[in-house]
Amino acid sequence: MFSKKLILSLFGTVFVYLACYVPQLLYLHKTYGFSNLLAPLRSLSAMSDSMFGNLSLLGYIILIYTIRLMMAVFVLYVIIILSLYFRHTIPAASLTGVLLALPLFVHILGIRMFDYCSLNALFSVNLMFQEWNKYVTIPILFLPGIGIVLFHLTAKKISARQ
Structure with a gap:
């Protein structure tokens, strides 16, 4: 059933x-066309100092859309884990809503500190690539909490089987 x-x-x-x-x-195709997809990324003035400057435009587009798909699947897994953990719809939906909407609400208030851990920023891969050093620190900050939650869930499942 779960699968x-x-x-x-x-x-x-x-x-x-x-x-x-x-x-x-x-829209990209209609506006710019796809005739120069094999040109290097640094040929765009906004991306001239990008760490992916040697990558072709096509490669960069594929990279961006692949990371966005991985983020969508990651969000799906977070929602599934929360629904499995709470087992009731209201707490799971409430916590999911808070986790997904709170950083966006804080951004709207003008507090830019949470921009680096909001889903909007993570789905905007260009921002992540331009300020990658700030994004590297965010997962490191969350790793202990994620580890504790996974340990707790695993221990609970193991004790339930015995």
């Missing part, structure tokens, strides 16, 4: 991902 839900959730995530990002690609 069916996971597979359906993955298909739903991929469908929503395609519905969100295919129009972006179509």
Whole structure:
């Protein structure tokens, strides 16, 4: 039963991902065309000092959309883990809403400190690549908490089996 839900959730995530990002690609094609996709990324003035300057435009586009897909799947897994942990819809939905919407709300208030851990910033891969040193520290800060939660969940599952 769980594997069916996971597979359906993955298909739903991929469908929503395609519905969100295919129009972006179509707009890119309509506005700029795809004739120079093999040109180096540094040929764009905004990306001239990028750490991916040697990558082609096509490679960079593929990299961005791959990372966005991985982020969408990561968000799916967070939602699934929360729903498994709480088992009731209201606490799981409430905590999911807080985790996903709170950083956006704080950004709207003008507090830029949380921009580096909001989903909007993480889905905007360009921002992440331009200020990568700030993004590297964010997962390091969350690793102890993630480890404690995973240890607690694993210990609970193991004790339930015995």
